[in-house]
Amino acid sequence: QVQLVESGGGVVKTGGSLRLSCAASGFTFSGYYMSWIRQAPGKGLEWVSYISNSGDIIYYADSVKGRFTMSRDNAKNSLYLQMNSLRAEDTAVYYCARENWSLDYWGQGTLVTVSS
Amino acid sequence: EIVLTQSPGTLSLSPGERATLSCRASLSVSNNYLAWYQQKPGQAPRLLIYGASSRATGIPDRFSGSGSGTDFTLTISRLEPEDFAVYYCQQYVTSGKTFGQGTKVDIK
Numbered sequence: 502q503v504q505l506v507e508s509g510g511g512v513v514k515t516g517g518s519l520r521l522s523c524a525a526s527g528f529t530f531s532g533y534y535m536s537w538i539r540q541a542p543g544k545g546l547e548w549v550s551y552i553s554n555s556g557d558i559i560y561y562a563d564s565v566k567g568r569f570t571m572s573r574d575n576a577k578n579s580l581y582l583q584m585n586s587l588r589a590e591d592t593a594v595y596y597c598a599r600e601n602w603s604l605d606y607w608g609q610g611t612l613v614t615v616s617s
Numbered sequence: 618e619i620v621l622t623q624s625p626g627t628l629s630l631s632p633g634e635r636a637t638l639s640c641r642a643s644l645s646v647s648n649n650y651l652a653w654y655q656q657k658p659g660q661a662p663r664l665l666i667y668g669a670s671s672r673a674t675g676i677p678d679r680f681s682g683s684g685s686g687t688d689f690t691l692t693i694s695r696l697e698p699e700d701f702a703v704y705y706c707q708q709y710v711t712s713g714k715t716f717g718q719g720t721k722v723d724i725k
Contacts, residue, residue, distance in 0.1 A: 536714070538716075545705065545716060545717075545718045545719045546654075546656075546662065546705055546707075546716040546719075547716065548707075548713065548714045548715065548716060551712075551714070560712040560713070562713060563713075596661055596662075601667075602650065602667065602668075602709055603652035603664055603667035603668075603673075603707070603709055604652070604654070604662075604664060604707070605664050605667070605673065606664075607661040607662055607663070608661065609660075609661050610661055
């Protein structure tokens with residue numbers, strides 16, 4: 502069955518960096534676009550970025566453009582989100598999700614807390 | 618960017634009642650590239666509806682989606698206790714795949 506497991510969250514100071522990972526299994530990872538979505542505490546969902554199946558097309562939300570970098574390693578069935586220059590407003594649960602036009606499978610999320 | 622506005626913010630209903638949730642887009646959502654998700658506390662969202670009206674795998678037929686252009690609706694024909702949750706719409710027409718702000722369906 503399809504499984505997505507995020508890791509790498511934690512507490513980081515304002516201006517710091519963090520790298521999230523998402524391990525995929527149960528499907529042909531290299532055949533699908535993938536996305537990161539986040540949810541601030543008590544708030545709604547915010548799409549963050551997506552990457553094509555080969556990794557050559559990447560889009561970012563304006564709120565993270567220039568600070569976050571999404572990448573993937575199809576040989577390792579893994580997705581990454583490098584987050585730099587973190588701000589308090591980046592505090593959220595970060596989900597990875599499989600794109601099948603819509604987002605048909607989601608991981609359980611990893612919490613990122615940015616504090617001063 | 619396509620802005621999605623969901624209404625109402627909260628819907629208070631009893632089990633067995635019908636729920637009607639609205640999602641209005643600031644620009645036309647071509648090809649009906651609109652999805653609905655359900656999220657329960659402490660859980661990841663789950664895909665319910667894609668393409669505005671197609672149920673995802675394993676979703677009960679009491680959930681239905683309709684609409685086109687800028688106006689979309691999610692209907693739950695008879696609420697079961699497990700349906701009380703927050704529901705989000707999302708468009709995937711544009712590269713910026715925006716979500717609505719959510720509608721909470723709670724128990725009256």
